[in-house]
Amino acid sequence: MAIQSMNPATGEVLSTFEEYTPEQTAGILADTASAWMSWRETTYAERASRLQRAAEILREKQSALAEIMALEMGKPVRQGRGEVVKCAAVCDYYAQEGEALLAPMPIEGVGRSAYVRFEPLGTLLTVMPWNFPFWQVFRIAAPSLMAGNAVVLKHASNVPQCALAIEEIFKEAGFPENIFRTLLIGARQVEAVLDAPSVFAVSLTGSEHAGMKVASAAGARLKKSVMELGGSDPFIVLPDADLDEAVKTATLSRCGNTGQTCIAAKRFIVLDAVYDEFVTRLKASMSALVMGDPLAEGTDMGPMSSAPLREELQGQVDRCIEAGGKAVLGGAIPSGTGCYYPPTIITDVPTEAGVCREELFGPVALVFKVSSEDEAIALANDTPFGLGGSIWSADEAKAALMATRVRTGCVFINSLVRSDVHLPFGGVGNSGYGRELGSYGIREFTNIKSICIG
Template identity: 45%
Template sequence: MLQATNPTTGELLEQMDSLSASQANEVIDRVADGFREWRVTPIGERGKLLYSVASELRNQKQALAESMALEMGKPIKEGLAEVEKSAWCAEYYAEHGEQFLAPETLESDASHSYVQYPPLGTVLGILPWNAPVWLALRFLAPALMAGNTCVLKADPNVPSTAKALVDCFYDAGAPQSVVANLAVVNDVAKQMIDHPRVKAVSFTGSSQAGQIIAAQAASGLKPAVLELGGSDPCILMADADLDKALDIITLSRMINAGQSCIAVKRLFVERSIYEQVCDALTQRFQALRFGNPANEENNLGPLARADLRDQLHRQVTQSLASGARCLVGGELPEGSGFFYPPTLLVDMKPGMAAFEEETFGPVLSVMAIDSLDEALELANATEYGLGASIWTQSQVSIDAAVRQLESGQIAVNGIVKSDPRLPSGGIGRSGYGRELGPQGIREFVNVQQVWIA
C-alpha cells in the first residue's frame, strides 16, 4: 500500500493500492509493446497530443494544485503556477520538438551522410515529491515527443497527484500503452530499473539515491539523466541593485518552503554592505507567514515529512553550535504539522553543517566576503554544482563569475530557475545529463549515423 501523510496536520491520508513486482512488470511490458506503434507515429501527431495534454492540465489545474497542497504542502498559488508551467512545457516541445530532432547533414566521403535521432524505447522516470507535476512534465514531454514511451514512478508522498496527472494524459487522448503511472513502493521501483525492456532512466532526487540509481542503470548499460541536490551559491556585490536582489534572493530561498534544489542556499555578501543586507533580510524574513497551504495569505506551507524537518533543524542547531548566529527563526514551532519557520543564519563559515550540506527548507546561510575572488573560491567549495548566481553592475565581475563558477546554470542579476527553453542540470553531486531545451530532448535518443555511398 502507498500511505501518504498530510504534512499540514500530520494525519494519514487514504491509502492507495500499490502494484506488486509482477504487476509492475506487466505495466512496463504493456508500455514497451506500445513503443512499436508510438515510434512510427508522425511527430506532428505526437505534438498534437502534447497540445491536448497542456489543455487538459489547465482544465484540471485547481484539482492538481489542491492535491499537491494536501499531499506535500505546496501553497495553492504555487501549485497553480506549477501546473501552468507544466502545460507550457508540453506546448514548447509540441512546437519545437520536430526542429530539435531534425536530421543533420555532415559532409564525408559518402554521397550523403547525416545524423538522425530515433527514440530509444521505454524510459522509466523516478521522480520526487517537491514538484510532482512540473518534474514529471519536464521528463515526459521531451521523451514522448521524441517517440519514446514512458513509465512514471512518483514518490510515495504524492500517489494521488501522480495518478491525477497521468489521468490528464489519458483524458487528452494518450493511449495507456504510451504512458503509465507505476504506483509502487521504492523497493519495487529499484527492481524495475533492471527490467530488460526499460531502455533508459530519468531520476530527480537526492544525491545519495542518485548514486545508487546511476550505478544500477550503468550495470545494465542504460543511459540515465540525474538531477540531484544542490547547495547553490549567490554572490552579492556592493554595486548591485540591493532591493531587487534581496527580494529575489528571499523569493528563491522560500519557494516551496525552501524545498527546491536550485534555491539560493549560501549567500556571500561584500563586507561593506554586510550589516545592511543582514538587517534588510531580517525584515523580509520576519514579514513571511507560514501555515496552511490552502490559505493564500500564507507564504510557506509545511515541509513534506517529519524526518525532513528534523534533518533541517539538526543542520541549524549544529551551525549555531559552531558559531553561526540566527537572526530569524531557527526554532521548531508548536502545534501539528511539519512546519519550519523562515530562518536566517549569518556569520557562516566553511565547515558548518548548513554550509557543507544541502539545506532543504527555508534556511538561508549568509557570509561576509572581502573580494570577488574570495566569493568565487567559497562558491565553488562544494561537492554540488547545480546553480549559481551573482548580483553586480560590473561587467568585469560578471565576466569573471561566468568564467569561474562551477555549476550547470548561472544567473546574472536574476533568479536561477528552470525554463523549458533552456537546458537544466548539474555537475558533481548534482548529477549529470540535461533536461529541457534542445539538449533535453536529445538525452533519450539514438544519435545514429547514416552513410550512403
C-alpha cells in the first residue's frame, strides 16, 4: 500500500512512500529491542543531554518543520512554529526534571526500609494523529525516552514527512540509531507490532473508533494502553465574566488549527443574561479571522486536513440545522480549491439532538443558552466525552467550586484549555484513560517496583 503525502490546500500529491512490509517492520522492532538493552543502562544525565540537544534542533528548525506541517496537513505556519517550540519545551522539561521525577520514593510503615523504583520496560508503540503531528509525538516520546524506554511511532498516514522528520531529529540529537523509529505502516499492521514480545505497551491519540480497536488488541495481549481520544469540551460563561477575554479565547480555542483539536471548546454554554451579547461578539470575532494559504504569515485558518473530514463536518452541521439550529455564521462549504471550511456558529440546537453528543472536529461553535449555573453544569456533563472544559467568571472561587462538578480530566478557569508540560493530561469516559505529561506522564510507562527490606 502506498502512503501519500498530499497538500490539503491544493490537492497536490507531495510525496509517495511504500508501506513497510511485515518483514521490514519486524526487523525494525528487533533492532529497537537490541538498542534498548544498552539504552536502559544509560544514566539520566546521558539521556537528558540528548533531549536538550533535541530541543535545540527543534528551535533551530522551527520554520522548516512548520512548513512541512503546513504542506501536509494545512496548519498555518505561525501556529506550526508555536507547536515546534512547545515540543522543545517538553524536551527541556523532562531533561531538567526527569531524574527527580523518577527518583526512588521512600515508603514509611513497612519493613525496616521500603521504597518504590520506576524502571524502564522496553519498547513503547505510539499511534499518533495528524492534527498536532509533532507535539503529540514529542509529549509521549520525551518522557518515555528519559525513563529509559525505546519508542516506535506509527503516525497518521497523511503526515509521513512529519514522521520521518521526527525520527531524524532524534538521530541528529545523538540518540542511538534504533532507540526511536518511525514505522511507515497502515493500521492493519498495528496488531502485529503489538505481538512483538519487546513491545510492552501502546499509547494512542485519536478517534473513539481507533481507540477501541487498539485498546482491545492491547488488552487481548495483556499489554498496557493509554488512550487520549476525542472531546466535546464545554465553555461555560457566567454573567460576571470578562466577555472581551472570553470571546477572544473562545475564538482561539474553536478556530485554532482550523478547529481540529481534541481539547478545543466545542459547546459554548452561556447564561441568559449575557447570551445575546456573547453571540454578537463571538460572531464579530470569528468573522475577522483570515482563512487562506497556510504558508502565508497572515493566515489564521488553513484548510481542513482532508476532503472526507470536511464532508463529515458538513453533515453534522446539516443535522444541527435540521434539528432546529440556526447558522448565525458560516455553515456551508465554500467554492474553490482546497479543503477549506469557514468559521461557523450555530445556535438554538435542541440539546436532545443526537449531534450534540458528537465531537465536531472543525471550526464550528454550538452555542447554548441556559438560565442557571446548575443547568450549565448539567449540560456540560451531558456528553459521553470528558476531556477538558473551562469556566468564565469574575468570581474565581465560585468557578473553582463549579469545576469540581464538571466531569472532565481538566478544567481551566478564565483561561484557554491546553496541554502543559507541568500538568497531567488525559480524560474520562469516551475521551480515554491514562495520563500524559507532568510527573504522571513519565511514570505511566514504567515498572513501578516496590522493594522492601525486612
